[in-house]
Amino acid sequence: MTDNIVQYDKGLAILEKSELRTTKQRKDLLKFLSDFENSYVSVTEVDEYMQSIYPNVSHTTTYRNIKEFTDLGIIEQRSEDGQLRVKFQCDFVSPRHxxxxxxxxxxxxxxxxxxxxxxxxxxxxxxxxxxxxxxxxxxxxxxxxxxxxxx
Structure with missing residues (x-):
C-alpha cells in the first residue's frame, strides 16, 4: 500500500466522521490532494483539476471544500507570492509542525x-x-x- 493511499484513507476517515457529506466529488478532491503531501499545489491548479472531471462544478464549491478540508485538518494551506497554495496533511498525529x-x-x-x-x-x-x-x-x-x- 503506497503512502498516499494510507494518507488518503486517513483524510477520508476524518471527512466521514465530520458533519460534511462524503460525496464522490469530495472523495475525488481528497484523492487528488493526497498526491501533494510533500509539495504545495496552487488552489487554481486544484480548481482546474476539479473542472476537468466535473465541468459543472463552481469555483466557489472547490474553494469551499478546500476551506472545509483545512478546518478539518486534512490539508494545510499557505500563501505564497499572493497565491493560496495547499498540500495534504503530512502528519495527522501532530498536525502542528x-x-x-x-x-x-x-x-x-x-x-x-x-x-x-x-x-x-x-x-x-x-x-x-x-x-x-x-x-x-x-x-x-x-x-x-x-x-x-x-x-
Missing amino acids: GHFFCQNCHRVIKIDSSLSPQLQSQLKQFLVLNVKLEIFGLCDICQQEREKNNQ
Missing part, C-alpha cells in the same frame, strides 16, 4: 516545531496559541547535486 522548503526542487519536509526550552523561557509571560515554523534552503539531495556539479 513546521516545514523545510527546498528552494531548488520545491520539496516540503516536515520538521518538529516545538518550542525549545530557551525560547519558552523568553515567552513565559505570553500565551502562545500557535507556532508557524518555515525554514527555506536546499534539501540534502539538492546539496549533494550542487556539490557534485561544483567538483
Whole structure:
C-alpha cells in the first residue's frame, strides 16, 4: 500500500466522521490532494483539476471544500507570492509542525516545531496559541547535486 493511499484513507476517515457529506466529488478532491503531501499545489491548479472531471462544478464549491478540508485538518494551506497554495496533511498525529522548503526542487519536509526550552523561557509571560515554523534552503539531495556539479 503506497503512502498516499494510507494518507488518503486517513483524510477520508476524518471527512466521514465530520458533519460534511462524503460525496464522490469530495472523495475525488481528497484523492487528488493526497498526491501533494510533500509539495504545495496552487488552489487554481486544484480548481482546474476539479473542472476537468466535473465541468459543472463552481469555483466557489472547490474553494469551499478546500476551506472545509483545512478546518478539518486534512490539508494545510499557505500563501505564497499572493497565491493560496495547499498540500495534504503530512502528519495527522501532530498536525502542528513546521516545514523545510527546498528552494531548488520545491520539496516540503516536515520538521518538529516545538518550542525549545530557551525560547519558552523568553515567552513565559505570553500565551502562545500557535507556532508557524518555515525554514527555506536546499534539501540534502539538492546539496549533494550542487556539490557534485561544483567538483
